[in-house]
Amino acid sequence: MNISSTKSKYPIRLPNSEGFVEYGFDGVGVAFNNDLQSWKYNRQFFSQAMMSPSFNYQALKWTNELWNEMESYWNNLGEDHELDLIKWLRRFANEMIFRISTGVKNDAIASYYNIIILNNNNNNSLNEKENVKLKESYDFKLLKNKDYLFSKLYTIVKERRIEIENSPLDQPLRHDMLTSFITANTPRDINVVKQADSDLLRPMTDKEIFGNILDTMLGGTDTTANLICFVVYYLEHYPEIKKRLRHEFDTVLGEDLTRPITYKDLDKLEYCDAIIKEVFRCSPIFIINGRINSQSDKVGGYDWPEGTQFQMLFSAIIKHKDYWTEHEKFDPDRFYRVEESDKYLLEKKNMKTTFPMFGGGIRICPKRIIELKCLLFLIYRKYDIELVDMNSPLKYKRDFLNLCKELIVKIKPRKF
Ligand code: HEM
Incomplete structure (x- = not known):
C-alpha cells in the first residue's frame, strides 16, 4: 500500500462521505481529492511550493517573527500567569500556516492576547471574532x-491575483504558497521544477488554489499544535531527556539567545527529531489511516476485490512488541542514531514500515517535522515550562486526530 509511484493500487485514502461532499471537499485540493487526475495536478504544485528553498526560508523567517510576538505577550502576562498551552499553540500554528499559505497575517495570536488582557478587539486586521469563525470553520464540524x-x-485569492498582475515583471514576488499557485505555469512562475507531463502544464483556477489552501490549513493547524503539547507534556515528565535536548540546542546554536534559527541548525537537531518521533509513537495524534484499492489485490493471504476499504491501525503498529524493543518504554534513543546502536535491533530492521507518522506511498504527507523542531527550540532555548498539575494525565479527546483538551502551564525564564 505504500508504493510511492502513481502505479500504486492504493491511490485513495477515504471514500467521499456525504459530509465531505456537502462541505465541498470532493474534487478539490489534495487531502480529500479522490479524482486522481485532479489530485495529481494539485499535488505537484503543493509539493513544489513546499520544496522550494526560498519558500522554506520565508516560512522560517515568519516563524521566528511570530515567535517573537507570542513571546512578548507571554512576557507581558508574567511568569505566574497560568496559560492553556493548547489554546496558544493552536492559534500560533493557525496563524503560521495561514501566513505561509496565503501571505496574509491573520493576527490570531494578537487577538487572543487582546481578549485575555484588554477584553477588546484588535481592529487593525482580522479580529478575534473573525478568527474564532475561521478557526471553527477549519474544524469543518461547523x-x-x-x-x-x-x-x-476566495477574496484573498482574487486580491493576490490583482496584486501580482499589477507588479512589474522585474519585481520579485513574495514566496508564499498562494503566490506559487497563482504564478504556476505562467510567465511569472516562481517555481524552479518543471513538469514534462502536458496535462500538468496549465495555470491553476481559483477553485483549485482555494482547495489547496484549505488543505494546508486543515493539515497544518491541529497536527502541529497538538503534537507540540504532547511533546511538552513528555519533556516535563522526563527531565533527563529534556536536559539532553537542551544540551543539543545549546551545542548547535551556541549561547546567543537572540540569534534566529536557520534551516541548517534544524537539520542538526537529531535528538530533537528523535523526541518528537518517540512522543508520536507513545501518544500518536493520528491513530488510523485508510486506503482503497483501485484493482483487486491479495492482502494477508486473502483476495480482495477492487474498491475494498482498508483501515490501518497506526496506534497498534507503532507499539507492537514484535517491532519495537521494550515497546512500552518512552525512549527517544530508539530513533536517535539507531544505526550506531546495538540496542534497538527491532527498530533498525522494521522502521520503514512500522512507523507511518507521515503515512506512506503516493499520498504521504507533503510536510515534515521541521516546524515542530523550530518551535520546540524557540520555547526551550529561553524558557522553563512548569506544568501546573504534574499529576494530571495527558488530557486529550479522540476526534479525527487525538486532540489535546487542555495543558495548563506557567512559562518562566530559563534558569541556567
Ligand atoms: C505533526 C505534523 C504532521 C503529521 C504527523 C502529519 C501526518 C499526516 C498523515 C499521517 C497523512 C496521511 C498520509 C497517507 O495517507 O499516507 C497526512 C496527509 C497530508 N498532510 Fe500531513 N501531517 C503533519 C503536518 C502537515 C502540515 C503542516 C501540512 C500542510 C502544510 C500537512 C498537509 C497534509 C496534506 C495536504 C495531506 C494529504 C496528502 C495527499 O493526500 O496527497 N500535514 N499528514
Whole structure:
C-alpha cells in the first residue's frame, strides 16, 4: 500500500462521505481529492511550493517573527500567569500556516492576547471574532461558518491575483504558497521544477488554489499544535531527556539567545527529531489511516476485490512488541542514531514500515517535522515550562486526530 509511484493500487485514502461532499471537499485540493487526475495536478504544485528553498526560508523567517510576538505577550502576562498551552499553540500554528499559505497575517495570536488582557478587539486586521469563525470553520464540524470561510479565502485569492498582475515583471514576488499557485505555469512562475507531463502544464483556477489552501490549513493547524503539547507534556515528565535536548540546542546554536534559527541548525537537531518521533509513537495524534484499492489485490493471504476499504491501525503498529524493543518504554534513543546502536535491533530492521507518522506511498504527507523542531527550540532555548498539575494525565479527546483538551502551564525564564 505504500508504493510511492502513481502505479500504486492504493491511490485513495477515504471514500467521499456525504459530509465531505456537502462541505465541498470532493474534487478539490489534495487531502480529500479522490479524482486522481485532479489530485495529481494539485499535488505537484503543493509539493513544489513546499520544496522550494526560498519558500522554506520565508516560512522560517515568519516563524521566528511570530515567535517573537507570542513571546512578548507571554512576557507581558508574567511568569505566574497560568496559560492553556493548547489554546496558544493552536492559534500560533493557525496563524503560521495561514501566513505561509496565503501571505496574509491573520493576527490570531494578537487577538487572543487582546481578549485575555484588554477584553477588546484588535481592529487593525482580522479580529478575534473573525478568527474564532475561521478557526471553527477549519474544524469543518461547523457548516454554519463554511460560507464565511470560503468567501474569505476566495477574496484573498482574487486580491493576490490583482496584486501580482499589477507588479512589474522585474519585481520579485513574495514566496508564499498562494503566490506559487497563482504564478504556476505562467510567465511569472516562481517555481524552479518543471513538469514534462502536458496535462500538468496549465495555470491553476481559483477553485483549485482555494482547495489547496484549505488543505494546508486543515493539515497544518491541529497536527502541529497538538503534537507540540504532547511533546511538552513528555519533556516535563522526563527531565533527563529534556536536559539532553537542551544540551543539543545549546551545542548547535551556541549561547546567543537572540540569534534566529536557520534551516541548517534544524537539520542538526537529531535528538530533537528523535523526541518528537518517540512522543508520536507513545501518544500518536493520528491513530488510523485508510486506503482503497483501485484493482483487486491479495492482502494477508486473502483476495480482495477492487474498491475494498482498508483501515490501518497506526496506534497498534507503532507499539507492537514484535517491532519495537521494550515497546512500552518512552525512549527517544530508539530513533536517535539507531544505526550506531546495538540496542534497538527491532527498530533498525522494521522502521520503514512500522512507523507511518507521515503515512506512506503516493499520498504521504507533503510536510515534515521541521516546524515542530523550530518551535520546540524557540520555547526551550529561553524558557522553563512548569506544568501546573504534574499529576494530571495527558488530557486529550479522540476526534479525527487525538486532540489535546487542555495543558495548563506557567512559562518562566530559563534558569541556567
Ligand atoms: C505533526 C505534523 C504532521 C503529521 C504527523 C502529519 C501526518 C499526516 C498523515 C499521517 C497523512 C496521511 C498520509 C497517507 O495517507 O499516507 C497526512 C496527509 C497530508 N498532510 Fe500531513 N501531517 C503533519 C503536518 C502537515 C502540515 C503542516 C501540512 C500542510 C502544510 C500537512 C498537509 C497534509 C496534506 C495536504 C495531506 C494529504 C496528502 C495527499 O493526500 O496527497 N500535514 N499528514
